[in-house]
Amino acid sequence: MASIDENEEVLIHIGLDNYDSFNGGCTTHLATYILFLLFKELYKDVELIECPNLVRLNPAIPWKTRGNGAVAIRIRSRIKVLNKILRIVEESTQRYEETFSSDNGGLIIVLGDLPKELSLFYQKAVSDVVTIDFLEKILSRFLRNRVIYVNSYRRRGIIGALAAISWSTTRRSISYELIVYRSRKRYGYKNRLVDRESVVQFDKSYSNETFLNIDEEGKILITPHGPDPVLYGIRGLNPDVLLNALKEIRVLEGITGWCLFLSNQGTNDHVNYGYQFIKDAKPYRCVRIQGVLVEEPKIVRGGTIIVKICDSTSCIDAVVHKKSGLTSKIQMFTRGDYIELWGVVKYWGSINKPVVNVEGLIPIFITTKIDSRFVCPRCGNRLIKIGRGKGFRCVGCGYRTSIITYERISGNIRIVSKSLILPSKSAFKPLMKPLTMYLRPCKDIKKIRRCFEVIEPLEFL
Secondary structure (H helix, E strand, O other): OOOOOOOOOOEEEEEEEOOOOOOOOOHHHHHHHHHHHHHHHHHHEEEEEEOOEEEOOOOOOOOOOOEEEEEEEEEEEEHHHHHHHHHHHHHHHHHHHHHOOOOOOOEEEEOOOOOOOOHHHHHHHHHHOHHHHHHHHHHHHOOOEEEOOOOOOOHHHHHHHHHHHHHHHOOOOOEEEEEEEEOHHHHHHHHHHHHHHHHHHHHHHOOOOEOOOOOOOOOOOOOOOOOEEEEEEEOOOOOOHHHHHHHHHEEOEEEEEEEEEEEEEOOHHHHHOEEEOOOHHHOEEEEEEEEEEOOOEEEEEHOOOEEEEEEOEEEEEEEEHHHHHHHHHHHHOOOOOOOEEEEEEEEEEEEEEEEEEEEEEEEOOOOOOOEEEEEEOOOOEEEEEEEOOOOOEEEEOEEEOOOOOEEEEEEOOEEEEOOOOOOOOOHOEEEOOHHHHHHHHOOOOOOOOOOEEEEEOOHHH
């Protein structure tokens, strides 16, 4: 039997998910402290391959955490310290669950290079429903003997944890997010003491390299509103610019740490990997469909607009909510227009059938709207109906007739821009692609930078 070389280097993937808690927990927060402890105790034996990954998953899943985000940490180390790494990670997650009364977190650790087949797992996790059976099939078929730790196969958090690990096998585009953490003394306060003017100035200075800092009305978007430990988060394309926020954004409460994450936020991965045909638009799936509007847009209670769209496979109602900022845009379209729209499929209101919640759209072909009316054969003015069986009368010269002999048909060309139509900034979800990402895609920066700092160690909890 061949002996094991304890000095042999090995690639280690640590996946975490579902450590969010109403008592203040956050998966990114836990990941930051795991990194802190790994480098504190094993700094000579641990190499960080890249910034930790913050991977957002299917936003349509009803049993998701708040942002449905999982984290993957990728390090390189030697076999002889593997048990120490496992101890640090396991003890950290157990203590975190005890501290924040969270008992549904998922932890999985995988060794070595990842098989390319894991890309299918990520694609399904970001755009569809993943069952426990499918998870176990992936683990047994492609990760046999590579998983060295998993806290429970039956926890749904394992699905997100493995999806975060799998993201690296299928990256189309990336972004970054700097997350800054607050003191636990402030967890009970939902408001964040962040100076608004400094955020506005930061947005003006770096609007081409960051996104979703403030909305169209000047409201700050970088601060969450729950009891979690996040003080603020800045998303963008350039890590150096994001780190400038630590100096330029003024806060009036204590900062306990920060971490820079590599992420799939702002990439539209959920719809890019989603379903392309209406027949496949099942509940809790993400879709990117092209079809023809077969009815005029209808306004229902609350200002929501419903349009019916069909392709060669089926038809479905698409819903545009007032808060999305898209209602005035969708009303520009009419029956016969051919458009592309994307979003998530959910049950809506009292309608006992799935609908597409629209997140964005692109006009592809705009029809010419035809106006038809009956006109007077004498003066050309409009004929109106007098009454049942009484015929028609001209509004101009008063001519009466019971026989229509002349009809005027005119084409009304609507001015509709054939460009991308996006929702208001306040309606954006983490995976949705903002205009900045279209204009200036983020490049994968290989050089490892300073990715985290912990000012107050985990013991302060």
